[in-house]
Structure formats: C-alpha cells, structure tokens
Amino acid sequence: MSNLDRQAAVTVCGGRGFVVAEPVRELLSPRRVQLGGSTEVRRLLPNLGRRMVGAWAFVDHYGPDDIADEPGMQVPPHPHMGLQTVSWLHEGEVLHRDSVGSLQTVRPRELGLMTSGRAISHSEESPKSHARFLHGAQLWVALPDAHRQVEPHFQHHADLPTVTAPGLTATVILGTLDGTVSPGTAYSPLTGADLSLTRGTRTRLPLEPDFEYAVLSMSGEAEVDGVPVLPGSMLYLGCGRSELPLHAQSDAGLMLLGGEPFEEEIVMWWNFVGRTHEEIEEARRGWMEGSRFGEVHGYDGARLPAPALPPAPLKPRGRTR
Template identity: 75%
Template sequence: MSDLDLRPTARTCGGLGEVAAEPVRELMTGRTVPLGESTRVRRLLPGLGRRMVGAWCFVDQYGPDDIADRPGMQVPPHPHTGLQTVSWLHGGEVLHRDSVGSLQTVRAYELGLMTAGRAISHSEESPRDHSPILHGAQLWVALPDAHRHTEPAFEHHTDLPQVTSPGLRATVVLGGLDGTRSPGTVHSPLVGADLSLVGGASARLPLEPDFEYAVLSMAGAADVDGVRVEPGSMLYLDCGRRELPLRADSDAELMLLGGEPFEEKIVMWWNFVGRTHEEIDRARTDWMTGSGFGQVTGYDGDPLRAPELPPVPLKPRGRVR
C-alpha cells in the first residue's frame, strides 16, 4: 500500500511522553483519499490529533466497492522502509508483487504481511479476473530501532487462530489476544484482530492493560465501550483496560488494533518510516535513482515517483499533534 498524496506532510510520531493519564474514548472519522487509478480509501491513521496506536502508524479502510466492471485496486511499484505492511480483506483479492521475488494473491481473511526493513518495493493490484466486491484494510506497523534495518521479507498465512465466545469470533491477525497468537512475525508487543459480532450479542473481550487500543468498524455499527462506532470510523482507547465491552444490534465486523505505546519518536513521510530528515532524504534519493530497493517484475506500468520533500527539515516530535 502506498501513500499517493503528492504533497505528503511530515508525520511525527511516537514517544511515551504524551500518553494520557485519564481515560480516553476518542472517535475518529477517516478522510477520503485516492489510491491508485480507481480506488478511494478512508484514512483513519495518522489523523489530525493522533498519529499512532501502539506500533500501528497507518490505517486505510476501503469498500465494500463494486468493481465488477472496473479494474479495482491498481497501485504501481513503490518503496517502503522501516515498517511492516498488513493486507487484510473482507472481500476480493489483491495480487502482491515485491522486489524479493514474492508473487502472491491474498484473499479474504488471509494475512499478507510484508516487512520492509532496510528497503523493499512492491505493487498491489486486483487480479485481471477478480471478485465483484473489494473490501478491506491496509495497515502499517512501525519497526522499532533494533529491527528497522532487517532484511525485507513477505509472509502469507491462510490459517489464522481464533478466540470465540457467545456471539463473538475474533481472528488473531497479528500479535496475541487472550493467550492466542498469530503466526505472523512481529517485532514489538501488539495485537491486530478481526472481530465478528452476531446481531443482538453482548461480549467482553480480554485486553492487556499495558496496551492502548483502537477499534475500526469495517461493516455494521457496534457499541464499543459505550461509544457507537459506525463503518469507516475508529475509536481510540487508552491504556489501563482489562476488558472491552462490545454490543451489536445487528451483525457487525470490527478490527481491534493495539499495542504498548511506541517508545521511540519517528518521522513518517510518504512511504518511509525513519528517525531523521536525513534518513528520509536518503531513502527518497535512493528510490529516485534506482538504488537499494530492488525491482518489481511483472507489473504492467511504471513505478511511482516520489513527491518532493517539504522545504523545512522533518523532525520527530511525538505521538500526537
């Protein structure tokens, strides 16, 4: 997934100094941005006030879109550094190609996990013969300093564990939930889970008190800790919670994202996560000169050009604006 904004702002994130001391229930509404040739997404993170939830630093939600007579997702080759990308679908397929040689179709309720590490490039597109509906989320996880220069890699997991209770099914996409762990590789304490609530159900989901959380509505509306969360919106919840009350009048599908508040300050600009302006500038130059990111083969189109850097230095300042 790429940030296709031609004038990306410097996103300064991370740091424990701005973790709230009081209970927080902050409802966020996504802004609509274009993705590729024909897809529009709702961007929930980073937002105007909140930049990260644990190590999660980027959340796009899209669909359900009728693409029966359209090409669907078409994101040309583009670079990443210092992060992991998580592809998660409720409907449709995404064909992933990358510069380490991966060629994989990711389908609904399968985990596509790419670790950029020091540098990778990839493309994402709906296959030529694709399902009529495209519905999903694209998410980024910031890598901590000890792992952000690791070798790039891609994982595809089709058999993910679940946590169930009456009226609730939680698929553990990444990290751990209630003692159950995803097979996906993680580099910091976090969780990503897909929640399916049956209409009329009330449930209480166990949480880690040291984690902060956010709940994204994918389909249907649900009451999350007493707050109504509608499709395309996300509720932020701070640390100190041991369980999460959930209730739905009709069937609802949610995503739970959480983790320990990210200790390091980071700079996120375009598709790069770094620590200094100089790192971001070097990554941009490497991409534009064809150095370090490898080649994506098989995509029918040119790679994305990087936007121009802003005229002032990029500086890491903290987790919230």
C-alpha cells in the first residue's frame, strides 16, 4: 500500500520517552486521502496527536465502497523500504504484484504480508472481475534496525489462528494474542488482531501490560473501555492494561493493534522508513533512477513517481507532536 500524497509530509517518530505509560482513552479522528481509482481512505496513523502504536506506523481504513461499476483500488507500482505492509480485507479482493515475483490475490480474512527490508516495489489493484464491495485496512509495521536490511519477501496466509470467547472471535493477524501466535513473520513484539463481536456481547480481552494498544473500528457499534468507537475512527489506549472491556451494541468488527513501544527514533517520508535524511534521499534517488527497487511485471500502467523532498533536512525525534 502506498502513500499517494503528492505533497508528502515528513513524519518523525519512535522513542520510548513519548509513550503514554498508563491507560488512556484518546480518540483519533481520520484524515481523508484519495488512493487512486475510486478508493478514498481514512488515515488514522500517522495522526496529528499520535504517530505510532508499538511498531505500527501507518493505518488506512477504507470502505465499504460500492465498486460494482468502478475500477476499485488502483495503486501503481511504488517502492518501500524499512517496513512491512499488512493487507487486511473484510470485503472484496486485492491483487498484489511485487518486484520479487509475487502474484497473489488477497481475500477477506487472509493475511497479505510484504516485508520490504532493504528495498522492494509493488502494485495493488482490484481484479478486473471483482466483488461489489471493497472494505479493509492497510497498515505498515516499522522494522527495527537489526532487521531493516533483510531480503524482501512476501507471505500469504489464508488460515490464521483464532482466540474465542462467548460472542467474540479474534483472528490473530500478526504477532501474538493471549498466547496464540500468527504464522506471519514479526520482527518485534506486537499484536495485530481482527475482532468480530456479536450484538450484545460483553467481554474482556487479555492484554500485555508492557504493550501499548489502539483499537480501530471497522464496522458496527461498539464500546471500547466504555468509549463509543465509530467505524473509521481509532481509540488509543496507552500502556499498563492487562485486559480490555468490550461491549457490542450491534454486530461489530474491530482491529486491535499493539506492541512494545518502538524504542528507535525513525524518519518516515512517502513510502520509506529510515533513520536519516540521507537514507531517505538516497532511496528516493534510487527509485527515480530505476535502480535498487526492482521492477513490477504485469501491471498495466506507469509506475508512481516520487514527490519532491521537503527543503529542510529530515530529523528523527519523538512519537507525538
């Protein structure tokens, strides 16, 4: 998934000094961004008030969109480095192509996990023959320094483990939840889970007190720790929780995101995660010159040019503005 902003902003984040060490209830509102074709996304991270949740550094929620007579998602080839992309669908399908030769259609409740490592490029599109509705989330996970030069690769997992309780099914997308581990490769301690709740459910989800967490509402009406969270919004929860109260007023879908606070300070610009201005500058030059990131074969269209870098040097600093 790409950040298609033509005036790409610099985001500086990371460092434990800015983590909220106690439980909080901080409701984050989205920014609307056009993502090519007929897809508009609601961007929750990075946000004016919050840049990361554990290693989760980018969250877009989109749909449900009626694309029966539309092309749907059309994201041309573009580069990534220093991160993982997570594709997660509730409705529809997305065709993934990348520069290491992957060709995979990702369907609802299947994990599409791309690890960029040192460099990769990919495209994402709705297949020509596609379902009427498109609804999902696209997320990035920042890679820690020890792993950000790994060989780029793509993983697809159609069968994911679940944690269940009366009225709740939690699908473990990435990392761990209540001792259940996703088959997707994670490079730092984290949690990504899809929560399906039936109407009237009241339950408590076990959490790790050392993790920080947030909950993204995908659909329906639910309260998270007593706070109503509407679809397309996200509630930041801080750290220090051993459980999370949930109450569904209707059938509801949520995403739980969490992890150990990301200790390193990073620079995020356009589709790159690095540590210095020079790294970002070098990556942009490599993409524009057609080197380093490889080639995506089979996409019918031109690749995405990089926007201009801001005039001031990019500097890493803390997690909140």
